[in-house]
Amino acid sequence: MLGLAAAGLLAARAALAQEWVSLTPPALTNDVMYGYNASNHFLVVSNIALSNLRVTVTSSTNWLDAMTESEVHTFFLASPSPSANSYRRIVVTYSNQVLNLPPATHTGYADFAVGYHPIAVDGFITQQVAFLLNVMQLQVAPSxxxxxxxxxxxxAVSNETFSVWNSGGGAFNYTAAPVGDTANWLTLSSYSGLAGSNTITAQFAAGMAPSNYSGTIKVASSDGFGATGYVGISAQVVAPPIITFNPLIVTQAVPLAANPTNQSFTIRNGSAAPVAPMQYSIAASNGSPELIQSLSATGGTSVGAADSVQISYRDLTALPAGIYTAIVQAAGVDVGTTYWPTGTVHVSTTLVVRIEIVAPLTPSGVTASDGTFTSQVAVSWNAVAGAFSYKVYRSATVDWTLAEPIGEELGTTFTDSSAQAGVLYYYWVSALNSYRGEGLLSTAQQTGYRGLAAPAGLFATDGTYTNKVRLTWPLVDGATGYRVYRGIEGGALAEVYFTTAGLYDDLTVTPGARYEYQVAATNGLFGGELSLPETGYAFGPPQGLSASDGSYVNKVQLGWSAVESALNYEVWRSTRAITPPGGGATRITTINSTNHADISATAGTTYYYWVRANSLAAGTGDFSPMDSGYAATAGVDLRVDDLIMLPAQVGVGSAPAIVSLRLENGGGANMSGANGTVLLEFFASTNPTFGAGSEILLGQVADSVTLAEGAATVIRADAAQLTAPTTEGDYYVFARGLPVSPSLLAELNRADNVAARAGAVRVRSSGSLNYQAFNDYDGDGISDLGVYQGGTWSVRAVDERVLAAGVTLFGANSRPVLGDLDGDRKADPMAYESGSGLWQILYSGSGYSSASGVFGGAGYSALTADYEGVGQADASIYHETSGRWYVLRKNGGLVQRNWGGTGYCPVIGDYDGDGQWDLAVYQETTAAWYIQTLAGQLLLSGTVWGGSGFAPVAGDYDGDGRWDLAVYQEATGLWHILSLAGQVLGRNIGWGGQGLEPVMGDYDGDGRWDLAVYDQTTGLWYIRTLAGNVITWDDFWGGPGYRPIGN
Incomplete structure (x- = not known):
């Protein structure tokens, strides 16, 4: 009973449990493409009962399994709470058996056995879950x-179709699309769908060009892990045939009278691939004249390959030059079998055959000699490319149709020896090739003719007549006249006469002149060659008569040019300038030579002279042109030396600034009054030796001197009367002095009356260097005597002209500064106050307008110098302690240089003669000099010249344009002067003494500095030249308290 009761209870509880177990979802479906494994599925088992449950999961299908996520098949579900169910997640997995399942729908099962827990009774209830597995397969046909x-x-290309379907279970989506380069020719009727029995049409584009087309259509699905199918697609569009000739035109250039060579061409179907077979036929179509004899083929078939056809030509040697054509006609049709429709495309075209028969080119440059030869006419022309020979034609008229061939040449020249003298011919030339084909005649005819022979045996008289030259010559065959040409012998000839005879008297000659003659024959159309030259002359007067002007004592020296064929000469003289035989002229001698010394002349009397020649053939000739002369009363030895010309560089064609020389009476007679008249001649030459023949006259200056025998003087010549050469270069300069009329003195010794300047003068197109006499306030080129006391100045010339006397110009604390700031060649009065650095300037070039400014200060010395060589001085200052120079340049800017130092005093000057003044310093303690240019070029370093008590007095003492080192010692009055080249110009020259201080300057204007000293106590000046000539002595200007300007 108890067992039965228990069994009933269990059955009842099983029914309750079945109601309280929930499966979510109750069934599952899975899709997978054939060949792939299915993906896992999940379901949830929930306890909806009031008790704890025990669950066991099993599967009877070999291709699936179910278990918990922790991979167990039996598990427990707790009794749920009132607000929540107790559940467990179940994983449904598929085995590799799925890969072997055929395309179809497959069903599998999982059993869930549920019982109470902890009652160990299994299987109260079994709940089954069905699983559907669709194995799908993508099918595409045809492929x-x-x-x-x-x-x-x-x-048009016909469309094609293909199908897409699923040969398995379930359903899936797909897409279809062409892949590759198909966009221009392929489209689809559908591009996607659900796989079933689907038909898709592949559509071809209209008007597809000839080609082979291929592509792929891809059909794909992403469902069930995906699947792909492909459909290959292709089509062919055949190209229509095209008849293609190569070349398109058959051409050939054939020399005139030659035959063309056979030629070939090719014919083919020249269409693009795919090529259809083309059947063609060809035939020649001749014009007139006929060119083509035959073709080697009349037809054929071409699938793109070229067929060669040869053209055979007819005999064309008789054709004239020109262009001739024929036609080759071709027709074709497509004859293929692998496309449709066939035999529908008919094509035709033509090939042009062009034959150019080329004649030789017309010769150019045809020339014919115009009287060049007396026995022939020379014809020439330019070569023609490819010509074998040339034919020459000639006519006596300009009408080429009347021209006849006169010869044939292989070269480009022809000698027409059959031409008649005196006839004008016209010539043409044609070229022939090696086939004897002849080109056209030259376009422009050329005339030519044989020249008339030159008259032979031309003769001209030589001094036979006094008034004419007679010409004679033999007549020339064919000539109707003669042209006579004349010119001075060696010169150009010009036509002077025309005659029909063989004689001409030239009455227009100048007696004594030698003429050159030539004669040419003419016939009115053209002239002949000139005869050989012949010279002749009329017996004439002597030329070049010269009479000495006081060059000799008690005689007049005569000279003249010889007259050809003269037997002797008559010398005539008169005291009046009337041509003999009038005017009292008398013949004083008849001699055979061309010179005569008239020792019968009275000294100081001017005579007029004539000469005429005698000839055996012509008799007595005309008188020569007159010349006058006189005899000197005495001789003098005029000596010239110490030539100075400055500056050392002058502009092309310009005048120098200073010219001076020393003139000495070396003895023979005193020079004074009329007998003191001298002519100074100045020359330039590239040769250092005077008289070499290359002298250029710069100018002449007349002067009057008074010089006793043995006396000398310095002459400052008017430089404005001299002109430098017009060609750049370095020139040696010479001066020559001679007595001239009205002086009656003759130069006795011409070996010492020429002086040379020391060193060459530079002549440049850039112009002259600046030159100015130092301390020259009136611009006469001579330094002036200037003194000052404070700001009060007094200035006078050496010749005692007072320029300023006791004029207060500047402040009491100022000190004079020497220089020309405005470039007018006058020293500008200026002063500098060292305490304040104040400059005060009066510009002479602008009416002595004043200007002032501060430049310098305590410890600075003020100087001006033309550092830039522009003709105007620059203001500059020198600081002894630091040795620093500052220069205010005219063209702008301040230049600073370090040159000097303690104990060194500045000594301005142009020491290299380049026109640009230099920086020089002198130290009394060591007697050392240092000189450099403003640009920094070293000119002198450490040369010792001077010493204790010696003050610098630099200047150009030798007149060579370069400053020299000069020092003066007041205690002894001694001067020492040295050129920069090391030449001692003066040593231990005594000029000065205690209380006498040196003053710089050129006080006689000869271009050489002088030795000047001033005594402040007495106001007396003493000045001499370096040579020792005293310029002034005990000359008063100044006095106590007055310092010299220029010290």
């Missing part, structure tokens, strides 16, 4: 859509 035949271009 290739290939056309059986191609299509001729112009016809």
């Amino acid at each position: 290739s859509l290939a056309m059986t035949n191609g299509v001729m271009y112009g016809y």
Whole structure:
């Protein structure tokens, strides 16, 4: 009983448990593509009973399994709480057996056995869950859509279809799309769908170009892990045939009278692939004249390969030059079998055959000699490319149709020896090739003719007549006249006469002149060659008569040019300038030579002279032109030396600034009054030796001197009367002095009356260097005597002209500064106050307008110098302690240089003669000199010249344009002067003494500095030249308290 009761209880509870177990979802479906394994599924078992449950999961299907996530098949579900169910997640897995399942829908099961817990009774209830597995398969057919035949271009390509379906269970979506380069020719009727029995149409584009087309259509599904199918598709559009010739035009250039060579061409179907077979036919179509004899083929078939056809030509040697054509006609049709439709395309074209028969080119440059030869006419022309020979034609008229061939040449020259003298011919030339084909005649005819022979045996008289030259010559055959040409012998000839005879008297000659003659024959159309030259002359007067002007004592020396064929000469003289035989002229001698010394002349009397020649043939000739002369009363030895010309560089064609020389009476007679008249001649030469023949006269200056025998003087010549050469270069300069009229003195010794300047003068197109006499306030080129006391100045010339006397110009604390700031060649009065650095300037070039400014200060010395060589001085200052120079340049800017130092005093000057003044310093303690240019070029370093008590007095003492080192010692009055080249110009020259201070300057204007000293106590000046000539002595200007300007 108890067992029965228990069994009933269990049955009742099983029914209750079945109601309280929930499976979610109650059934599962899974889709997978054939060949893939299915993905796992999940379901949830929930306890909805009031008791704890025990669950066991089993599966009777071999391709699936179910278990918990912890991979157990039996598990417990707790009794749920009032607000929540007790559940467990079940994983449904698929085994690899799925891979072997055929495409179809498959069903599998999982059993869930549920019982109470902890009652160990299993299987109160079994709940089964069904699992559906759809194994799908993508099918595409057919796999290739290939056309059986191609299509001729112009016809439509037929569309193709294919199917897509699922050969398994379930359902899936798919897409279809062409892949590859198919966008321009392939489209689909459908691009997606649900796989069933689906048909898709592959559509071809209209007007597809000839080509072989291929592509792929891809059908794909992403469902059930995906599947892909492919459909290959292809089509062919055949190209229509095209007849293609190569070349398109058959051409050949054939020399005139030659035959063309056979030629070939090719014919083919020249269409693009795919090529259809083309059947063609060809035939020649000749014009007139006929060119083509035959073709090597009349037809054929081409599938793209070229067929060669040869053209055979007819005999064309008789054809004239020109261009000739023929036609080769071709027709074709397509004859293929692998496309449709066939035999529908007909084509035709032509090949042009062009033969150019080329004649030789016309010769150019045809020339014919115009009287060049007396026995022939020379014809020439330019070579023609490819010519074998040339034919020459000639006519006596300009009408070329009347020209006849006169010869043939292989070269480009022809000698027409059959031409008649005196006849004008016209010539043409044609070229021939090696086949004897002849080109056209030259376009422009050329005239030519044989020249008339030159008259032979031309004769001209030589001094036979006094008034004419007679010409004679033999007549020339064919000539109707003669042209006579004349010119001075060696010069150009000009036509002077025309005659029909063989004689001419030239009455227009100048007696004594030698003429050159030539004669040419003419016939009115053209002239002949000139005869050989012949010279002749009329017996004439002597030329070049010269009479000495006081060059000799008690005689007049005569000279003249010889007259050809003269027997002797008559010398005539008169005291009046009337041509003999009038005017009292008398013949004083008849001699055979061309010179005569008139020792019968009275000294100081001017005579007029004539000469005439005698000839055996012509008799007595005319008188020569007159010349006058006189005899000197006495001789003098005029000596010239110490030539100075400054500056050392002058501009092309310009005048120098200073010219001076020393003139000495070396003895023979005193020079004074009229007998003191001298002529100074100045020359330039590139040769250092005077008289070499290359002298250029710079100018002449007349002067009057008074010089006793043995006396000398310095002459400052008027430099404005001299002109430098017009060609750049370095020139040696010479001066020559001679007595001239009205002086009656003759130069006795011409070996010492020429002086040379020391060193060459530079002549440059850049112009002259600046030159100015130092301390020259009136611009006469001579330094002036200037003194000052404070700001009060007094200035006078050496010749005692007072320029300023006791004029207060500047402040009491100022000190004079020497220089020309405005470039007018006058010293500008200026002063500098060292305490304040104040400059005060009066510009002479602008009416002595004043200007002032501060430049310098305590410890600075003020100087001006033309550092830039522009003709105007620059203001500059020198600081002894630091040795620093500052220069205010005219063209702008301040230049600073370090040159000097303690104990060194500045000594301005142009020491290299380049026109740009230099920086020089002198130290009394060591007697050392240092000189450099403003640009920094070292000119002198440490040369010792001077010493204790010696003050610098630099200047140009030798007149060579370069400053020299000069020092003066007041205690002894001694001067020492040295050139920069090391030449001692003066040593231990005594000029000065205690209380006498040196003053710089050129006080006689000869271009050489002088030795000047001033005594402040007495106001007396003493000045001499370096040579020792006293310029002034005990000359008063100044006095106590007055310092010299220029010290």
